[in-house]
Amino acid sequence: MSRTDTLLLLDFDGTVAVGHGPVLAYARAASGSLDPAPAAAFRADVAAALDTVDDPAPTGRRAGGRAPATTDRLLPLDGYDLVRVLAERHGIGPLALSAAYLASRHALGTPEAPVAAPRGLAAVLAEVRTEARVVLATNAPDIRLTETLAALGLSGLLDAVLTDVGKPGGMDAVLDRCGVRPDGAGTRVLSVGDVWVNDLAPVAARGHTTALISRRPPPEARPTWTVPALPDLYPALREWVRTGAVPPTAPSTTPTARVPERITSEG
Incomplete structure (x- = not known):
């Protein structure tokens, strides 16, 4: 096995960059399309929902507690999806959301939208890059x-950074670009x-290995590993x-389930 036939494929938001900073920045920017009182109510709903979105309780309720009304029966894909759902409930339209998302990305990594790397990630990537490509x-x-x-x-620990890939539909193009054959032969992949x-x-x-970072995996998920945090x-x-x-x-990684076409703006 060598770097040429081993590929580690990493997501960005929520995987190598963690923390609710960008999502809160997204919500703040989206709230600008509302009057002050509704805007404050929307931001409060987002903040309350983010407190429970990663809770392992399957209903979205904290152990021994009660979930906010806004999160009852709400199972968003991620923080960005949560903002989208709550924005629709508060009457924020798609154009305002699109502009708010771009505004939040311009604040990425600043005090207005802080993120952190998972503990020890840089050292692990430096180690595995001797035997795998990291994209x-x-x-x-x-x-x-x-x-x-x-x-x-x-910096310097990634062989490539691919943006605007359009997951999930765009992942086939990502794999093709990385030299992964459609039949799964030749290259080992861990996403x-x-x-x-x-x-x-x-x-x-495509028959490859996967790892899901989640405290509350969706029922349809069939990853090779599920862990609450990347470390x-x-x-x-x-x-x-x-x-x-x-x-x-x-679990088997054979293609037994349809890949949904739903896309979020997350990284």
């Missing part, structure tokens, strides 16, 4: 990514991300890069 693939535009990756200590449908399902459909994956990631080993109980 970042994101739906986000190429706005402040270079600066943010540098601030996270990840790591926090949204099953966008980051992982298209890769699993929990490091031992398995190192072993996979070295040997290709996966758990004996890992």
Whole structure:
């Protein structure tokens, strides 16, 4: 096994860049289309919902507590999807949301939209890059990514950064660009991300390995690994890069399920 036949594919938002800063910036910008009182109510709903979006309780309720009314029965794909759903409920239209998303990306990695890298990520990437290509693939535009990756200590640790890829549909083009054959032969791939449908399902459909970063995975998800945070994956990631080993109980990665066409703006 070598760098040429081993590919580690990473998502950006929620995977290598964590924290609610950009999502809160998105919500703040979107609220600008509302009058002051409704805008404040919308921002409060988003903040309350973000407190529960990663809760492992399947109903969205905190253990021993009660979920805010805005999150009851709400299972968003990610924080960006949560803002979209709540924005629709508050009467914020798609044009305002699109402008707000771009505004939030221009603030990425600043005090207005702070992010952090998972603990130990730079050291792990420096280690595995001796045996694998590491590619970042994101739906986000190429706005402040270079600066943010540098601030996270990840500059020079990625073989390529692919933006505006249009997950999930665009993931086939990502794999093709990385030299991954449609039949799954020749190159080993491990895709790591926090949204099953966008980051992982298209890769699993080609028979490859996947890791979902989630405390509350969706019922349709069938990743090889599910971990609550990226550092929990490091031992398995190192072993996979070295040997290709996966758990004996890992679910099949044969394409048994349709890949939904829903796309979020997350990275």
